[in-house]
Amino acid sequence: MGIDSATLEAMDRYWRAANYLSVGQIYLMENPLLRQPLRAEHVKPRLLGHWGTTPGLNFIYVHLNRIIRERGTDILYVCGPGHGGPGMVANTWLEGTYSEIYPQVSRDAEGMRRLFKQFSFPGGIPSHVAPQTPGSIHEGGELGYALVHAYGAAFDNPDLVVACVVGDGEAETGPLATAWHSNKFLNPRVDGAVLPILHLNGYKIANPTILGRMSDEELRSLFAGYGYEPLFVEGDQPMPMHQVMVGTLDRAFDRIAQIQRAARAGADEPERPRWPMIVLRSPKGWTGPKEVDGLKVEGFWRAHQVPVSNARGDDGHRAILEEWMRSYRPDELFDDRGEPTPDITSLVPSGQKRMGATPYANGGLLKRDLVLPDWRGFALDVHVPGALDAEATRVMGALVREVMQANRETRNFRLMGPDETASNRLDAVFEATDRVWMEEIEPYDVHLAREGRVMEVLSEHMCQGWLEGYLLTGRHGLFSCYEAFIHIVDSMVNQHAKWLQTSEELSWRAPIASLNYLLTSHVWRQDHNGFSHQDPGFADFVANKKADTVRLYFPPDANCLLWVTDHCLRTWNRINVITAGKQKQPQWLSAAEAEQHCREGAGVWEWASTCAAADEPDLVMGCAGDVPTIETLAAVQLLRHAFPDLKIRVVNVVDLMTLQAHTTHPHGFTEAAFDALFTTGKPVIFAYHGYPYLIHRLTYKRNNHDNFHVHGFQEEGTTTTPFDMAVMNGLDRYHLALGAIARLPHLAGRAGPVVAQIEGKLAEHRAYVREYGEDMPEIRNWRWEPKGGASQA
Numbered sequence: 001m002g003i004d005s006a007t008l009e010a011m012d013r014y015w016r017a018a019n020y021l022s023v024g025q026i027y028l029m030e031n032p033l034l035r036q037p038l039r040a041e042h043v044k045p046r047l048l049g050h051w052g053t054t055p056g057l058n059f060i061y062v063h064l065n066r067i068i069r070e071r072g073t074d075i076l077y078v079c080g081p082g083h084g085g086p087g088m089v090a091n092t093w094l095e096g097t098y099s100e101i102y103p104q105v106s107r108d109a110e111g112m113r114r115l116f117k118q119f120s121f122p123g124g125i126p127s128h129v130a131p132q133t134p135g136s137i138h139e140g141g142e143l144g145y146a147l148v149h150a151y152g153a154a155f156d157n158p159d160l161v162v163a164c165v166v167g168d169g170e171a172e173t174g175p176l177a178t179a180w181h182s183n184k185f186l187n188p189r190v191d192g193a194v195l196p197i198l199h200l201n202g203y204k205i206a207n208p209t210i211l212g213r214m215s216d217e218e219l220r221s222l223f224a225g226y227g228y229e230p231l232f233v234e235g236d237q238p239m240p241m242h243q244v245m246v247g248t249l250d251r252a253f254d255r256i257a258q259i260q261r262a263a264r265a266g267a268d269e270p271e272r273p274r275w276p277m278i279v280l281r282s283p284k285g286w287t288g289p290k291e292v293d294g295l296k297v298e299g300f301w302r303a304h305q306v307p308v309s310n311a312r313g314d315d316g317h318r319a320i321l322e323e324w325m326r327s328y329r330p331d332e333l334f335d336d337r338g339e340p341t342p343d344i345t346s347l348v349p350s351g352q353k354r355m356g357a358t359p360y361a362n363g364g365l366l367k368r369d370l371v372l373p374d375w376r377g378f379a380l381d382v383h384v385p386g387a388l389d390a391e392a393t394r395v396m397g398a399l400v401r402e403v404m405q406a407n408r409e410t411r412n413f414r415l416m417g418p419d420e421t422a423s424n425r426l427d428a429v430f431e432a433t434d435r436v437w438m439e440e441i442e443p444y445d446v447h448l449a450r451e452g453r454v455m456e457v458l459s460e461h462m463c464q465g466w467l468e469g470y471l472l473t474g475r476h477g478l479f480s481c482y483e484a485f486i487h488i489v490d491s492m493v494n495q496h497a498k499w500l501q502t503s504e505e506l507s508w509r510a511p512i513a514s515l516n517y518l519l520t521s522h523v524w525r526q527d528h529n530g531f532s533h534q535d536p537g538f539a540d541f542v543a544n545k546k547a548d549t550v551r552l553y554f555p556p557d558a559n560c561l562l563w564v565t566d567h568c569l570r571t572w573n574r575i576n577v578i579t580a581g582k583q584k585q586p587q588w589l590s591a592a593e594a595e596q597h598c599r600e601g602a603g604v605w606e607w608a609s610t611c612a613a614a615d616e617p618d619l620v621m622g623c624a625g626d627v628p629t630i631e632t633l634a635a636v637q638l639l640r641h642a643f644p645d646l647k648i649r650v651v652n653v654v655d656l657m658t659l660q661a662h663t664t665h666p667h668g669f670t671e672a673a674f675d676a677l678f679t680t681g682k683p684v685i686f687a688y689h690g691y692p693y694l695i696h697r698l699t700y701k702r703n704n705h706d707n708f709h710v711h712g713f714q715e716e717g718t719t720t721t722p723f724d725m726a727v728m729n730g731l732d733r734y735h736l737a738l739g740a741i742a743r744l745p746h747l748a749g750r751a752g753p754v755v756a757q758i759e760g761k762l763a764e765h766r767a768y769v770r771e772y773g774e775d776m777p778e779i780r781n782w783r784w785e786p787k788g789g790a791s792q793a
Helices: 005-027 054-071 082-094 097-101 109-118 146-154 174-185 216-225 238-264 315-326 392-406 427-431 460-472 483-504 538-543 558-569 591-600 626-642 671-678 693-699 722-728 733-742 745-772
Strands: 074-079 160-167 193-200 228-234 275-281 388-391 413-417 454-456 476-482 515-520 550-553 575-579 584-587 602-604 619-624 648-653 684-688 708-711
Touching (some): 005 082, 005 238, 005 315, 054 074, 054 082, 054 193, 054 238, 054 275, 074 082, 074 146, 082 097, 082 109, 146 160, 146 193, 174 193, 193 238, 216 228, 228 238, 238 275, 388 392, 392 413, 392 427, 392 515, 392 558, 413 460, 460 476, 460 483, 460 515, 476 483, 538 575, 538 693, 550 558, 558 575, 558 591, 584 626, 591 602, 602 671, 619 626, 619 733, 626 648, 626 684, 684 733, 693 708, 722 745, 733 745
Parallel strands (some): 074 160, 160 193, 228 275, 413 476, 476 515, 550 575, 619 684
Antiparallel strands (some): 388 584, 602 648
16 A cells, blocks of 8 residues: 555654553653653562563554554454563553553553553553453463464454464464464454464574574475465564565455455355465564673563663663663653654554454453253153153254354354364254365265354364454353363463453453353263273362352253253353263253252252151262262162161252352352251262362361262273273262261161172172173163162162
8 A cells, every 4th residue: 555754754653652661661660751860769679571572562563553544454463472561551551542441541651650660560460461451362371372362253253353473482382383274264254364473583581483593485385384375574674674564464454355355255266265474573672772781682582571680779780771761762752741742643543443442352342142042942851860861962962053043143153172073962063054164175075164153173272262262252152072181271271260350350341251161071981982081180170260260060961961051151251161971871850850950059859869858867978970970879779778767868969169168159058058958967978070089179168078978080090881980980889889888887787788799799890891891781771760669789
């Protein structure tokens, strides 16, 4: 489009202003405009922050502002180098967004002073691009996820361009390296665009970067191989760099518009679009001190954090800092009141076009509730507990299919998973949609389509990152994964949980849809895949997060799974983890019973107990999880026949967080409610899906905690039969029954023969599975018998 020299010079002044404000945030707490000589007390006592990447981020920001003003484009800026916090804060202050959200940080000298002092200061703001930063959806505290977040934001946002800055240190991470393949899932007809900007400044914290040392020829081949059209901008002289960046961005946005116009006009391109990306080479710490104490700084790793490290205590360092800051000529950038000069503010887009004010970065403003069908329409007709067998996740799949169908027009729901949708029995969704696929589709391929709503790629990082970006920009989704391998995204979940927790404290951030997981193919049904696939520990990790953020659900059957799924899809600002098996198993509750049970979170199953709910039991048999429920009921049945007078109460827990105190978690039971279920002094044999210590941790303050005896996964696994997995870990019916007998002293006189019989069954089981390779018929064919039935023990 071309640009006149006056505008180019104004852009350079804007850039200098952003750089000045960035340095000021790292160093100063007083004298923000340097209208006095810089003194020691003007400098913060603790210098925290990162300068090295910041000038490049500021450079990109002002150039994207030009694109927005000239083209009217909606641009979301995803800052991969999270260390660039001072730059993002500086730019949103210059454009006015920051002061609108935080009026006390006004766009004048006093506001600038507050802006500087609050940065990395007690009671202030973090050094990263945090939720407190307007225009952000990506913190970048841990590197590797910028690009996958950017693509998640672009899906189903056809009018949005996501400019994603990828630092060359971040580019060395596995998740980022894989995320380049997200372009194979971006449909130019219905999605927005992502413009990756690989910012090469050559160094990480203390080492060169791999991509930074690669030649342009190698980089061009690499990114052409990924399917991009790489465009290069490089140098260290500001004005030539500005000129090159103007032409490069125009070329990139022209190409994006061309790709989208052709797709939306109905033209079928013979090949997948080759989207543009930019490789920006600039010095680390650009425009900063060349040397400090005789050592190279600009263009080297010493510029990474605080290049002048002792500006408060060392006169020489303070002189370098003052010279550095005055080199930006602040008197040309800010007027007598400390406001940015009109030529700078004239470069700022208007209203919500400002990148700090875009609603795409405050996705709750755009969020529309899902249209959800009545889950009861998918419920199984359960009249007698245990009489019907079904695959719970297959039943759930029918519900998810209708969610897809009901929200087809709004395009605000997607299902993510690492190549496991069919394996996890959710394949009913393919009756409503397909897997999105922008590569070539062969005639024999099944359920692949350009506009599919199911996203499958064999990278949990990509599934997680896509969904996070999708949610943070106002949409809804579900992530289905094998239980053992959801651990791959532990760090990403950690970052998202912290984002949600902080966002809850910011009145201006609107709530976003919850991050919902279905964990299936779980530990107790990974007998065929072996020890590597046997790990239920994600629940322990999630339980560490802030109580108001996390929920853990263990529905015992399909109808409970339907209710929990419906509930989770209606929530916001939560991380909901649903663990449910995909194998055929007994169904326990009708739809009405499931609804009441799940609303309460836990309750007495009187039909399975040997005493009335109001009676004082001799023993409580608790359970959480589908397989633990089966084994608990089988143990109760065994005990019931062996000791007909034994008063057993069965308590099933769906919502694990009910076990915590109500003062700790909003779903926690009061002391009275907890005691009403588990008593204040009777033994509790608790069969839990995961590692036993989590139950102890959640209940350790409860009155009856000392009487809780938890059976769960004991890190014993191999390739074996399903029941043998339970036996190896002491979760089986026989060990549960033995545990109960051992804690009921009044049975001592008559328990011997029963114990011997049970131990004999364990020996028989061990011999049988090693001889025949399957579980004994009485295990495979076990059915729940209503009270009064004949024994199968």
